[in-house]
Amino acid sequence: MTDVLSRRDLDFLLYEWLDVVAVTSRKRFAEHSKDTFDAVLDLSADLAHKHFAPHNKTADANEPTMRPDGTVEMIPEVKAALDAYAAAGLIAGSFDESVGGMQLPTTVARAAMAWFQAANASTSSYPFLTIANANLLAEYGTEQQIDDYVRPMLEGRWFGTMCLSEPQAGSSLADITTRAVPQDDGSYRVTGTKMWISGGDHELTENIVHLVLAKTPGGGPGVKGISLFIVPKYLPGADGAAGERNDVTLVGLNH
Structure with a gap:
C-alpha cells in the first residue's frame, strides 16, 4: 500500500x-x-x-x-x-x-x-x-466530572462532540437561541436545536458526551451569558456505565 x-x-x-x-x-x-x-x-x-x-x-x-x-x-x-x-x-x-x-x-x-x-x-x-x-x-x-465523563472517553467507551452551531445562526454565537434554565437540584434544563454537529449521534460507542453552548437567564445581549454544558446522550450510572437515556434526540443528518 x-x-x-x-x-x-x-x-x-x-x-x-x-x-x-x-x-x-x-x-x-x-x-x-x-x-x-x-x-x-x-x-x-x-x-x-x-x-x-x-x-x-x-x-x-x-x-x-x-x-x-x-x-x-x-x-x-x-x-x-x-x-x-x-x-x-x-x-x-x-x-x-x-x-x-x-x-x-x-x-x-x-x-x-x-x-x-x-x-x-x-x-x-x-x-x-x-x-x-x-x-x-x-x-x-x-x-x-472527570470520573464520570473523561475516563470513559479516554478508554474509548464513550465519544465526545462540540455543539455550537444552530440552524438559524450558523456559528454566530451572538445569535444562538439554545437556553439553559437552572433547576432546583442544581442541574440545568437545556432546550434548543444544534446543527452540523460532527459525530452528533451514532452507535459506535456506549454513550456520547455533548458539550453544548447555551445562554442562561439574565445573561445580557450578544455573547454575554453563554455557558458550556455537559449534555450526555445517556446519563452516567452509579457504576460508571451509561444509564438512563437523556432527552437528546437526533432529527436528521447532514452530509
Missing part, C-alpha cells in the same frame, strides 16, 4: 527541527525517550494503514443514514477501526497518567494523529473530537 504520510518528513520535523526528545529532560516526560516516541509513531502508522486507509473511499461512497427508529447506520469498518484505535490507548496519549493517559508530549501525540487524519479524515474525526472534549473537561471539570 502506498504510504499515506512520509515518515521521513515526520521524523525530520520532530527530531531535527523541533528536537522533541529534549522535553524528556522535564519531569513530566522523564519516563519517555525517542524509543517510546518511535513506538507510538510505528503503532499509529500500522493502525492507520490496516484499519483506517482501507475504508476511506468506501465510507465516502456509503454515507451514514438515519434508520426509521432514529438510530444511525454506517459501514462496519468505521467501528472496527475506532475500536482498534481505542484499544491501543491512543485517545489517552497526551493525558495525565493519573487519568489513564500515556503522558506523551502534545507534539508527539499530534504527530501520531496525523497518520490517521491522512489515512481517513472522516473516521479519525471521532477520536479527534473526543480528545478535544476530554481535554477541556480534564482541565476545567470537577473531579466528579
Whole structure:
C-alpha cells in the first residue's frame, strides 16, 4: 500500500527541527525517550494503514443514514477501526497518567494523529473530537466530572462532540437561541436545536458526551451569558456505565 504520510518528513520535523526528545529532560516526560516516541509513531502508522486507509473511499461512497427508529447506520469498518484505535490507548496519549493517559508530549501525540487524519479524515474525526472534549473537561471539570465523563472517553467507551452551531445562526454565537434554565437540584434544563454537529449521534460507542453552548437567564445581549454544558446522550450510572437515556434526540443528518 502506498504510504499515506512520509515518515521521513515526520521524523525530520520532530527530531531535527523541533528536537522533541529534549522535553524528556522535564519531569513530566522523564519516563519517555525517542524509543517510546518511535513506538507510538510505528503503532499509529500500522493502525492507520490496516484499519483506517482501507475504508476511506468506501465510507465516502456509503454515507451514514438515519434508520426509521432514529438510530444511525454506517459501514462496519468505521467501528472496527475506532475500536482498534481505542484499544491501543491512543485517545489517552497526551493525558495525565493519573487519568489513564500515556503522558506523551502534545507534539508527539499530534504527530501520531496525523497518520490517521491522512489515512481517513472522516473516521479519525471521532477520536479527534473526543480528545478535544476530554481535554477541556480534564482541565476545567470537577473531579466528579472527570470520573464520570473523561475516563470513559479516554478508554474509548464513550465519544465526545462540540455543539455550537444552530440552524438559524450558523456559528454566530451572538445569535444562538439554545437556553439553559437552572433547576432546583442544581442541574440545568437545556432546550434548543444544534446543527452540523460532527459525530452528533451514532452507535459506535456506549454513550456520547455533548458539550453544548447555551445562554442562561439574565445573561445580557450578544455573547454575554453563554455557558458550556455537559449534555450526555445517556446519563452516567452509579457504576460508571451509561444509564438512563437523556432527552437528546437526533432529527436528521447532514452530509
